[in-house]
Amino acid sequence: MVTPSANSAALTLSHVTGLLLAGGRGSRMGGVDKGLQMLNGVPLAQHALQRLLAQQGGPLGAVRVNANRHIARYQALADQLLDVGSAPVLADSLPDFAGPLAGVAAGLAQCQTPLLLTVPCDSPRFPLDLAQRLLQGLQVSGADLAMVQTRQQVAPGQWQSAKQPVFCLMKVSVAAGLDAFLADGGRKIGAWAAEQTVVVVLFDEADYGPAAFANANTQDDLDGLAARDVGHQQTKNTEHE
Template sequence: MADSHITPEQITGCVLAGGRGARMGGVDKGLQRFQGLPLALHALQRLAPQVGPLLINANRNAAAYAELGQSLAAEVCADSLPDYPGPLAGFMAGLAHCRTPWLLCVPCDTPLLPLDLAAQMLASRGDADIVIAHGWDTEHSKPGQSPQLRAQPVFCLLRAGLASSLERFITSGGRKIDAWTGQHRSAQALFDRPGDEQAFSNANTLAQLLDLEQIAPERQS
């Protein structure tokens, strides 16, 4: 294929921070502090060396996100649909502003995301148009039990040409990521190596954010 060798410059990175934050009491999750910095900034800083242009999908506090992303030249883009329809709306906003052949989406609430996320997803792609990360499910593992690998569908590498397909799916009422990705050639990227145990640990609640602070390695200045 013509794009069998994809460089970082051919990938736009998009941090999804456009949700309601309902499980955090309605606060803007991406602006909550983790190790002294906003969650969304952690995601941006980890993603930036892996991709070319950067986007932040945000539906509130646009000025705060613009300031947050200024040093990394990250552009802020909002959902085109009202009422916080979910991650797929963030995908669609990212694709609408994507000027590269590929878009890599990540959530704002996973500040320990892999530093080789893009490379591992590309290595797993084959001829797929979509690559979905699979990592350890620490949130739902029970005490004394080892976590299981599960899909992390918001960590998604997308071919930019899928924009029209996604728009049709969403405007017809579709909201589930797997229902849309299942319509296309998809691949899995496994993150099951030593050191990946907390890579997809996220903070849906303020309590989880505090717990994540306890297990995270200290930030290097």
């Protein structure tokens, strides 16, 4: 067991626990368990777990899954990809699908590394250098939390930036403050993050492409991800003809 430390300068990805957040209600997709919805014949959660396991500069020190339904199915999925029992599924301690922060709190409560990396189950194409770049941002800044900020082109010559608070790397020392925030009724991950010492790390669409942080909040979003994959494969096939 690695003893958590406030000093992140010497830490590597072996000191990071990756937490897949799959505990949502899925209300915008009709109440289904989003992490178990299929993309190209594979559950969204499996796509995301595979991205965590393939992180550049890895492997991560540990992997956990946060889920509140179909616990056995998520555990079986994790056991397929990792050593059996090495990636336990953690449920929220708060009732009624209290949001991603409840999942983060569950992960922090069980985290045995100095740092926790969170990713959502419905973004199957996040960058393979996500953990590495967030760790670098944390080390350079001395912040308690490193968060993704995307930059996308919305029109010729027009760009839009947006913070992505579910994609973040944090020190386990934020756990007590998060528990207090939740106890006071706080639920918005952006509001909690705004109270932390945060560094934002820019992931530019020009470097990573428009699909890097695309998520499947709705069935249309999921269909769009599938169509994009088909188009990408067709382009690759054409290039090799």
